[in-house]
Amino acid sequence: MAGRALRFRRAISRSRLAPFAAFPYRMIKVARYDLRVFRSSVRWLVTSREHHNYTYDLTALNREHLAWFVSDVCNVPVGHVREWMAELEADDQLRKHIENTTAASARRGLADRRVRYARRAGWYAMVRALKPAHVVETGTDKGLGTCVIAAALLRNTAEGHPGRVTSLDINPEAGYLTKAEPWASVIELLIGDSVTALAALPEPVDIFLHDSDHSSGHERREFAAVEPRLAKDAIVLTDNVTKTDVLLRHAEATGRRFLAFKEQPARHWYPGDGIGAAWR
Ligand SMILES: C[S@@+](CC[C@H](N)C(=O)[O-])C[C@H]1O[C@@H](n2cnc3c(N)ncnc32)[C@H](O)[C@@H]1O
Known part of the structure; x- marks a missing residue:
């Protein structure tokens, strides 16, 4: 079953339908990213008073x-x-x-x-x-x-x-x-x-x-x-x-x-x- 799905995906990715087939997947990716930015924007609008020279913490990795x-x-x-x-x-x-x-x-x-x-x-x-x-x-x-x-x-x-x-x-x-x-x-x-x-x-x-x-x-x-x-x-x-x-x-x-x-x-x-x- 898994092999058949994989073969189907491979066939689609090589066909002219590939951009259309990938569209929902790509849209979900970008929407998830934008939602994260939107959530932190709303949180900031409600909790912060700054209007320039913003202050924030850096991530631990950063x-x-x-x-x-x-x-x-x-x-x-x-x-x-x-x-x-x-x-x-x-x-x-x-x-x-x-x-x-x-x-x-x-x-x-x-x-x-x-x-x-x-x-x-x-x-x-x-x-x-x-x-x-x-x-x-x-x-x-x-x-x-x-x-x-x-x-x-x-x-x-x-x-x-x-x-x-x-x-x-x-x-x-x-x-x-x-x-x-x-x-x-x-x-x-x-x-x-x-x-x-x-x-x-x-x-x-x-x-x-x-x-x-x-x-x-x-x-x-x-x-x-x-x-x-x-x-x-x-x-x-x-x-x-x-x-x-x-x-x-x-x-x-x-x-x-x-x-x-x-x-x-x-x-x-x-x-x-x-x-x-x-x-x-
Ligand atoms: C981004 S803030 C400085 C931030 C500050 N270094 C800090 O650590 O928070 C930019 C400052 O530059 C000043 N500024 C803008 N033009 C200037 C100029 N021509 N000469 C001197 N200061 C200027 C502004 O008044 C503002 O206070």
Whole structure:
């Protein structure tokens, strides 16, 4: 019986009817996928308040991909990267600060209370691995990434490797999470256009992160503006790697290597962002 069904399927697959015969099967496949996205979209519409710069957890497998990505880019054992990522998750002081400040902020109606770092755990681990003296982030928004970077810098400082982060945003209301100690002690928040501010930065930059205006033109102008300010072994990161080829082209033009990590959010409709890295 089974053999007859198999022969029938083989005959159909070779006939001109194959596309029609396969149609219901293909439709079920795509409908199952779309239903999963639809369910997580409805859940998100009801449970989240965010309207941009979404936060979410990564799948367990994706966190492993992130750990291996950081390990490759920073040339450190993956076990250390896992420990640093766990260190961030276990930082209750930072988590409580973000929860409480968000709940008290004027923008609380448009922010979720639960703290979810996603790719920012990769930024944290990179700062722990490379012990930079100066990190520059363009695009502060609430200051979630800035605080994550500051927390890594504070741990480095306690281990004898001091560093600070300059965060740039065009919005005068940006950065409400960055004002509290101990994180504020290593954060400098500059308000203004990032390209103009980058051209005026006084000291060398060890890690540069683009996360501001995500148009290709602006991203390109930021890399051009920061290039003369970069330390010899500086690493250049972008939050825009799933949308543009600007960093990979910049890497090639400046003799750097390039690698991209793509997020896989857990239980969220958003397809995720990523981290692009260019380094020598
Ligand atoms: C995606 S958010 C930054 C997210 C943040 N890095 C984080 O970790 O959550 C983008 C930010 O870039 C800022 N921005 C847009 N255009 C800018 C510009 N020309 N110069 C500086 N900041 C800009 C916006 O005001 C916004 O706060």
